[in-house]
Amino acid sequence: MTSLESKPRRGPWKMPFEIHLEPRMDQPRWLGWVVTLGAVFLAFFIGAIVLKLGGGQPLRAYGFMVRAAFGNSGVLSDTIVKATPLILVGLACTLAFSMKLWNIGAEGQFFLGAFGASAVVLTPLLPPETSPWLMIPAMMIAGMLAGALWGFIPGFLKARFNVNEIISTLMLNYVAVNWNNFFIFAVWTEGGFQMSPKFPLTAWLPRLTDYAKQFPELRGLTTHLGLVFGLVAAGIVWWILFRSKWGYEIRLVGDNPRAARYAGINIARNTVLVMMLSGGLAGLAGMSEISGVVHRLQGAISPGYGFSGIIVAWLAKLNPIAVIPVAILFGALIQAGREIQPSGVPKMIQGIVLVCLIASDLLLRYRVRVVRRPRGA
């Protein structure tokens, strides 16, 4: 034959088997969830092995983590506090990813949201004695607008000049952090410290503990109104994606832009709008975090919520409702991490979960098969 490959060269030694990846043509619907759950379990299993090797007692460690995250109403509340921004940011990513817009700038949009909300209090746009009924909505709007602006920029650049949104959103993260820093260090600094003065109580989101007078069992619970924002937003995003005309357009563009164009959908306009709403949701997360938890503008307001949101959205398979439990799982990991510092076990688990999930995606798309190498082949 003409083929040049008829006599393949063989290396000195080869494994006695090969691993083949076969693309899956048909995957049942349940497979996705089973594989995802399996990946999470596997991650905990691998974590257990690592713990064992390190001389630890995996079961005790996990038991401790579960208790540290869900053990009593106090820690459960703390877990939910951690999960709240993750829900909102996860939704922001879910929305953008549904249109295959890779917004990895949720972190920056989160910071801008925090900035926008703070500006209402610190500039001050509204005097401190303003009623919370006006103050909180004003902060929400300002936070969402600022986040939306941070989404608008990459959205517009993409729609108009086809600038890759991965790069632009990533870069804008740095701009956002430094923008905040400028205000923290220079404009709103409190006595030279790298933080703003504390907000007046009128700018605080109501927390469960605020009702301890009527219901004593709520004392010390810091779960705040931001959770309601997250739950409502999840419902709204679900409705948008799966029940509204706009959401239909988003899904159509995400699946096949050429078909969307053929159906007369304005892709550029949707790109800008989706990036804005995505940024707005991340901005709302920032607002809820500083108004519900931190109560001032400072540098360290996010342990990478914006990036965790990407994972949350992915884990939830871009289903807005599934974002809620997934965010709570991640909140639990963060919370447990704080409790058993400095061992860093939850960080490790988080890392392993991520790796397993990415690997499981491969499992979904391919069937892995180990085949024996025929002898003499």
Next chain:
Amino acid sequence: MSGVPLAVEMRAIRKRFPGVLANDDVDFELRQGEIHALLGENGAGKSTLMNVLSGLYRQDGGAILVNGLPVNLHSPRDAIAHGIGMIHQHFMLVPTQSVTENILLGLDQPRFLMRLAAYERVIADLGAQYGLHVDPRSKIWQLSVGEQQRVEILKMLYRGAQVLIMDEPTAVLAPQEIEGLFKTLRAMVAEGKSIIFISHKLHEVMAIADRITVLRKGKVTASGVPATETSKGELARLMVGREVLFHLEKKPSNPGVLVLELQDLQAENDKGLPALRGVSLQVRSGEIVGLAGIAGNGQSELAEVITGLRPASGGQVLIDGKACIGGQARGPRSSGLIRRLIRSGVSHIPEDRTHVGTAPNLSVTDNVIMKSYREQPIARGWSIDSAQARLRASALRESYEIMVPTIETPVRLLSGGNLQRLILAREISSQPRLMIAMQPTRGLDVGAIEGVHHLLLAQREAGAAILLVSEELEELLSLSDRVYVIYAGEIMGEVREAEAATIGLMMTGSHLSDLVREGAAPA
């Protein structure tokens, strides 16, 4: 049984998908050195059976023997190791790489050093041997569909395929390209290779196949019948289970008002070269106007300009006497224009059903409402009435006989012909005022083609203006009231009582007026 050894034997193959038994104990035999045609209506399970043979799917039951020995085919790699290669309906080539690179892709050799020049020579030789002419150095995106198909064949030959499976290879080819393909196939069987050939075009099957196997609803209805012992009529009956009329009953045409008018329309193709050089034509309500031409002479661009997908660089399009595109046209552009055209009743059956006409991962329902989701009753304010949408999808599935387990199934799982039916259902059910139909029967089985022809004629009777673009001259002539012939972006002329020979000459660039002057065509 004859003494010819069997290249492939499939025994009692069974393959189930959620909701369908795609192959129900199918037996199939391929002799060495034969061209074996596989026929069957849309969704009969032809592609599935061949995907099993090429290692893409794993059968649920049954055995495969290659050269008399049982084999386990887990992947296309396994299959090609046993000499079985398949060329799919949708090619799997990397557009930015050269022909040679695509052919070498995924092979163990060459390992590190790409001595491309040497391989290019080998591939050029291989091509010459089988009449597969394509420049090994050109990039895939520069090639026509027919050339890309040749690359796919070369790829399989280079990998040492002894059995070549071709899934509807002629659906995307122009008539002369089909001739070329048949020459190649004959050269291959002369070398002792065997070929499985799937097609819906019975005359092709009669022309090229030695034997024929027919599937229907996952079962074999005729197994290895010699082509010489059967007829088109019998094959059609075996495929669809009833008599198929190859003859069309057409009422005399009764053209009404002018709906579509193109005036000196010009447009460029994707590479920025002129694709339409001043096209003028008219389509009236209640008539079917054919546009004949060899693929790539501007038909796609013409359809895209009229439907707003491609800007016109000169001239104008008038719909119902109003300038819509180009010239003095006022109003929205790009997506706004497309929406306006959809609203004013322009429907479009695109040439490329997977890349333009549908969204593969969305459900049947979502694909069916693609053009109607903005309006009542599917739309309700800002939301989509999902009950209405499902109702619409079920109704269309029913009346257009779209074979699909549920209306929630993502359309990428539909068989080729059923996908085409879905698009037809969507575009015809909107009661269009003007319809641009590109190859509407491509990939459909004989029964469905008959159905589409009746649907088009019914639309004509209902007063729609239809511009029909097809490479099937026979179809074009039997359906159309008038035929324009396009060549290199120019209209060669218009024929009424069309005669195939005249049109053939015009398709290769002769103006009708010249033909009339030379006496080659009636005045």
